[in-house]
Amino acid sequence: MIQLVVGRAPPRLPVIAERCIADPEALVEIARRLDRADPEAGALADRFSAILHDLRIGGAWKRTNRGRLKRTEAMLCAHIEPGLRSGMTFLDLGASDGITTLEALHIxxxxxxxxxxxxxxxxxxxxxxxxxxxxxxxxAVDGEPVMARIGRFGLRLARPRHAQHAHNLLCRLYLESGWLRRAMQAETMIPLVHPLVRGEPGIAVLELDCLVREESLQNRFAAIRASNVLNLGYFSAAQLHQAVANLHLYLKDGGCLVVSRNHDHPDGEVENGSVWLKDGRGFRWVEDFGVGSEIKSVVEGSGQR
Ligand SMILES: C[S@@+](CC[C@H](N)C(=O)[O-])C[C@H]1O[C@@H](n2cnc3c(N)ncnc32)[C@H](O)[C@@H]1O
Known part of the structure; x- marks a missing residue:
């Protein structure tokens, strides 16, 4: 379906939302205005995350917003071992624009x-x-088509993770127009990291696929948070085992792992997750919040491979 490209988050009403798609160019404009200390900075900062909310890349939504991971932050404060706290570094995996990384850093x-x-x-x-x-x-940086547009009319090309084909005929016709797509010229890269995060020297930004082992991260972190990323909607059980084994490698001994997923409820989002400490070759469970993490059995059956 052709959608109207809008410079804000599409309205929540489903029948209208499906006819709209958020404009990635608004991310560039918001970053420019935040650089100039725009008087509407607070609202602009939230608008940046709201635009990402409507973006799906590699089968995963970029959805995030301020204040949605408060329980994970409380868990980190409660369970990071006293001996690891001073001068510690924590890894926020699947952090999207990083606005929640900034909040966790402050806390x-x-x-x-x-x-x-x-x-x-x-x-x-x-x-x-x-x-x-x-x-x-x-x-996307790996070449996956995410969206096409002519002026205010757009087409969402990004596929859900488990789908084999783009959703509809129009997407397929567009994607099969090889001559047009090959003739396109690269123009620019639009950063998806929040401008307020880019300005924070205490946060390093790292391109990392949780399924790929990065040996240089071995024993680097006192804590790791993986919120709204390591779940069965995005990954198979075998992939989750691999990701958790990688996180085990990246943690210091005694380091804290928090895995959580937010669920929508009529009154807002609810956080469900679990906390473990790295203990030798595996993880030792410490606490659940909400109904606990849906990948508990994966974490408890994992360790370094
Ligand atoms: C729904 S967002 C969660 C953002 C933030 N953690 C939060 O809870 O607000 C999921 C993020 O996971 C990232 N992601 C998906 N697959 C990933 C992978 N294989 N490795 C690392 N990050 C991944 C996506 O790019 C996206 O930014």
Whole structure:
């Protein structure tokens, strides 16, 4: 279906939302206005995350927003071992624009001192813009087509993770127009990391696929949070085992792992998750919040491979 490209988050009403798609160009404009200390900075900051809310890349939504991970932050403060707190670094896996990484950093600094640092890790940190005449296409860094547009009319090309084909005939016709897509010229990279995060020296940004082992991260972190990323909607059980084994490698001994998923309820989002400590070759369960993590059996059956 052709959708109307809107410079804000599409309205929540489903019948209208499905006819709208958020404009990635608004991310560039918001970053420019935040750089100039725009008087509407608070609302603009939320608008940046709201636009990402409507973006799906590699089968995963980029949805995030301020204040949605408060329970995970409380768990980190409660369970990071005293011996690991001073000057610690924590890894926020699948952090999207990193606005929740920034919040966690502030809370951990208040609890454990100003020397705390964070690494925002995500597999997709940029959107690439290509153009041929009036046709613009946005692609992920691995080349996956995400969206095409002509002016205010757009087409969502990104597929759900488990689908074999683009959803509809129009998408297929567009994607099969090889001559047009090959003739497109790369124009720019649009950063998906929040401008307020880019300005925070205490946060390092890292392109990281949780399924790929990064040996240089071995024993680096006192804590890791994986919120709204390690779940059975996005990954198979075998992939989750691999991801958890990688996180085990990245944690220091005694380091804290928090895995959580937010669920929508009529009154707002509810956080469900679990906390473990790295204990030798495996993980030792410490506490659940809400109904606990849906990948508990995976974590407890994992360790370094
Ligand atoms: C729904 S967002 C969660 C953002 C944030 N953690 C929160 O809870 O608000 C999921 C994020 O996971 C990232 N992601 C998906 N697959 C990933 C992978 N294989 N490795 C690392 N990050 C991944 C996506 O790019 C997306 O930014």
């Amino acid at each position: 951990l600094r208040r609890a454990f001192g100003a020397a705390v640092g964070a690494v925002l890790a995500d597999v997709s940190l940029f959107l690439l813009r290509f153009r041929r005449g009036p046709v613009v296409e946005y692609r």
